[in-house]
Amino acid sequence: DDEKYTMRVGETLDLGEGFALTPKQIDVEGDKVWLELTKDGKFLDDDVYDATPGEDTNPDNKSWDYEAEVAGEDDIVVLRVHVNEVFQGQVDSLAIIEGIWLMSDEAMEIEDDEEFGKMEVTSGDADLTLISTEDITLDVGDEIEVTDTISIMVADDDNDYLRFYFFEEVSEPGTYEVRGSVAEPNAAVEPFEWTPENFAGLVYDLDDNNQYETLTITVEADNTTIKEETGVLYETNISSVAYEYDGWAGETFDKIGFFANEYVPVDGDAQLLSTLILDDDEKYTMRVGETLDLGEGFALTPKQIDVEGDKVWLELTKDGKFLDDDVYDATPGEDTNPDNKSWDYEAEVAGEDDIVVLRVHVNEVFQGQVDSLAIIEGIWLMSDEAMEIEDDEEFGEMEVTTGAADLTLYNTDEISLDADDVIGLSNGMKIQTNDYSSVGGNDIDVRFYPFVEMTIEDEDGVTPEDVTPEDVTPEDVTPEDVTPEDVTPENVTPENVTPEDVTPVEEDGDEDEDVPGFEAVFAIAGLLAVAFFVRRN
Numbered sequence: 001d002d003e004k005y006t007m008r009v010g011e012t013l014d015l016g017e018g019f020a021l022t023p024k025q026i027d028v029e030g031d032k033v034w035l036e037l038t039k040d041g042k043f044l045d046d047d048v049y050d051a052t053p054g055e056d057t058n059p060d061n062k063s064w065d066y067e068a069e070v071a072g073e074d075d076i077v078v079l080r081v082h083v084n085e086v087f088q089g090q091v092d093s094l095a096i097i098e099g100i101w102l103m104s105d106e107a108m109e110i111e112d113d114e115e116f117g118k119m120e121v122t123s124g125d126a127d128l129t130l131i132s133t134e135d136i137t138l139d140v141g142d143e144i145e146v147t148d149t150i151s152i153m154v155a156d157d158d159n160d161y162l163r164f165y166f167f168e169e170v171s172e173p174g175t176y177e178v179r180g181s182v183a184e185p186n187a188a189v190e191p192f193e194w195t196p197e198n199f200a201g202l203v204y205d206l207d208d209n210n211q212y213e214t215l216t217i218t219v220e221a222d223n224t225t226i227k228e229e230t231g232v233l234y235e236t237n238i239s240s241v242a243y244e245y246d247g248w249a250g251e252t253f254d255k256i257g258f259f260a261n262e263y264v265p266v267d268g269d270a271q272l273l274s275t276l277i278l279d280d281d282e283k284y285t286m287r288v289g290e291t292l293d294l295g296e297g298f299a300l301t302p303k304q305i306d307v308e309g310d311k312v313w314l315e316l317t318k319d320g321k322f323l324d325d326d327v328y329d330a331t332p333g334e335d336t337n338p339d340n341k342s343w344d345y346e347a348e349v350a351g352e353d354d355i356v357v358l359r360v361h362v363n364e365v366f367q368g369q370v371d372s373l374a375i376i377e378g379i380w381l382m383s384d385e386a387m388e389i390e391d392d393e394e395f396g397e398m399e400v401t402t403g404a405a406d407l408t409l410y411n412t413d414e415i416s417l418d419a420d421d422v423i424g425l426s427n428g429m430k431i432q433t434n435d436y437s438s439v440g441g442n443d444i445d446v447r448f449y450p451f452v453e454m455t456i457e458d459e460d461g462v463t464p465e466d467v468t469p470e471d472v473t474p475e476d477v478t479p480e481d482v483t484p485e486d487v488t489p490e491n492v493t494p495e496n497v498t499p500e501d502v503t504p505v506e507e508d509g510d511e512d513e514d515v516p517g518f519e520a521v522f523a524i525a526g527l528l529a530v531a532f533f534v535r536r537n
Contacts, residue, residue: 004084005097015102019079026086026093033086033095037066037079039105044068051083051095063099071107078105117147138164141207155206163206173458178260179432179451180215185223185417191216194450201429201452203257210239212257215429215450219417223446226415232425234398237406238265245281245378247361248342253380258407259395259427260452264382270407271389272350278381283363287371294381298358305365305372312365312374316345316358318384323347330362330374342378350386357384396426417446428452 005013013021018040025034031052037044047064066079082099110128114121119130136144141156146166155163170176180199183192194215196204202213216233219226226232240252256265258273266272277295284292292300297319304313310331316323326343345358361378389407393400398409415423420435434447 001100002098007095007097008092013097015079015100017104019102021081021097021100023095026095028086028088028093031086033083035064035081035083049081049083051086068105070105071109078103117145117150119147138162153206155209157207157209161209163209165206167200170456173456175453175455177451178454179449182447182449183217183219184447185219187221187223189218189221191218199450201260201450201454203255203260203262205239205241205255208239208241210241210255212236212239212255213260217431217450219446224417226411226417228412228414229410231415232398232411234259234409234426234429235406236270238268238270243281243359243378243380244279245361245380247378248359248380256407259429261427263387265405266349266355266386267352268405269352270405271402272352272386273389274349274386275383277383278379280379281377282379284376286374286376292376294358294379296383298381300360300376300379302374305374307365307367307372310365312362314343314360314362328360328362330365347384349384350388355384357382396424398426417448425450 007013007023009023009026011023015021020038020041022036022038023033024036024046027033031050033049033051034046035049036046045066047066049064063080063082065077067075068078070076070078080099080101081097084096084098086093086095088094110121110123112121112123115133116130118132118134118136120133122129122131130147132146136146136152138144138152138154140154140160142152142154144152144154146152149168151167151169152164153167155161157163178201180194180201194202196202196211196213199215202211202215204211213234213236216235217226218231220231236257238254238256241255242249242252254265254268255276256263256270256273262276263273264276266274275296277298286292286302288302288305290302294300299317299320301315301317302312303315303325306312310329312328312330313325314328315325324345326345328343342359342361344356345360346354347357349355349357359378359380360376363375363377365372365374367373389400389402391400391402394412395409397411397413397415399412401408401410409426411425415431417423417431417433419433419437421431421433423431423433425431429450429452431448431450434445436445436447
């Protein structure tokens with residue numbers, strides 16, 4: 001890490017995996033700080049760090065290196081930390097830490113011929129090679145685990161064409177960088193092109209083999225300049241794709257990618273983009289009154305179930321407000337055109353009437369041991385709000401030119417590929433350059449790649465930061481940067497919903513309102529605790 005952390009005496013910086021760093025005392029006149037390293041609250045080591053600047057070629061205050069035994073090996077550097085300076089603030093003595101490197105003091109030992117999933121290790125001193133130990137059959141529509149972290153996804157292609165890719169599925173909350181291949185300008189002024197084949201952040205449908213987005217960047221002969229108007233070109237187009245639910249086979253809907261996000265063009269217009277919220281073929285078994293959260297405030301609730309008549313009364317709401325309902329006939333029809341194919345909810349979107357916003361299919365209704373149940377299989381949902389894109393509208397560094405079924409954007413200004421820089425292009429798509437000044441100082445060493453960031457929220461809708469120092473404020477971060485409005489606890493995903501996970505909606509009775517009891521007291525206390533936690537952070 002090369003962030004700056006301004007710390008007072010006694011403040012603790014959480015480094016991860018239980019490691020923490022604390023300034024115990026600061027001597028401003030002597031340019032010294034006493035640092036203590038702990039793990040899980042237990043003392044490991046300390047150092048009186050001399051922050052007096054030395055020669056540039058070999059500064060005396062280069063780092064404090066903490067060494068430990070790791071996997072039976074002695075004197076392994078586990079921590080390196082650099083203190084930039086110590087100074088007297090208005091109230092306290094302060095130390096600025098800039099430069100932290102830390103590895104675990106525990107190690108995974110890999111043996112020759114050890115197996116990881118379907119792979120076996122062949123080993124050398126400076127590298128590792130793993131080979132498959134058995135045949136792997138690429139079945140249509142299959143997901144194959146190769147190791148604990150790497151899998152293969154195979155296309156479910158109607159024509160049995162074989163397509164597959166390797167992927168890693170991430171579920172740990174946090175923000176992750178998804179990048180494209182690395183470009184290395186060489187004064188040839190040739191364009192670099194990224195598609196879903198070499199940039200995983202771009203929208204791609206494996207089953208239909210639909211590619212929507214293309215990013216092209218041309219660098220000038222100096223290797224550090226992207227020319228205005230012709231240097232960056234982003235193109236995306238509308239394609240018709242099949243629904244995930246097989247019961248709607250033969251039917252399609254329009255989809256478009258826009259800067260790594262999936263949208264539905266309203267009435268086929270690429271200038272009216274509505275977010276694709278859900279395209280799902282999972283089965284959900286639901287009782288009367290249970291609510292299935294579909295995302296963006298939409299929810300579906302079976303109000304009544306008539307088992308004998310094969311019917312279920314469904315209600316659609318948004319943010320708790322009624323939108324529409326339907327008495328769905330789940331009686332099986334002809335396979336070629338089943339009567340219970342779907343309930344389509346239509347609404348006005350961006351001034352366009354009769355736009356299908358929701359499609360839902362009920363597979364069957366039946367009598368369980370206790371309750372009447374409905375099985376929902378097949379849900380498609382888009383937002384009832386749309387982003388309207390105008391000709392010549394600017395998105396970050398990019399400006400729009402448009403057609404009926406596609407969008408083209410180009411950069412409006414010259415872009416400099418400065419060393420070790422992150423350059424925003426548009427709507428979260430960025431460029432990362434290497435620190436070429438540190439590898440010879442020659443422009444020919446420039447490298448860069450495009451990337452987007454994907455965020456996974458935890459169960460409470462909160463995204464953890466990569467570093468969360470307790471009571472420590474990095475130099476450019478102030479408490480005012482944290483807003484409680486960014487916390488969105490309504491993040492229930494329908495993929496894992498079972499009847500036990502869904503809370504029945506109880507009808508309001510006519511009983512007198514009770515005085516809040518223990519449950520209410522705990523709820524209020526919890527809200528106060530959350531408010532305190534947010535403000536403290």
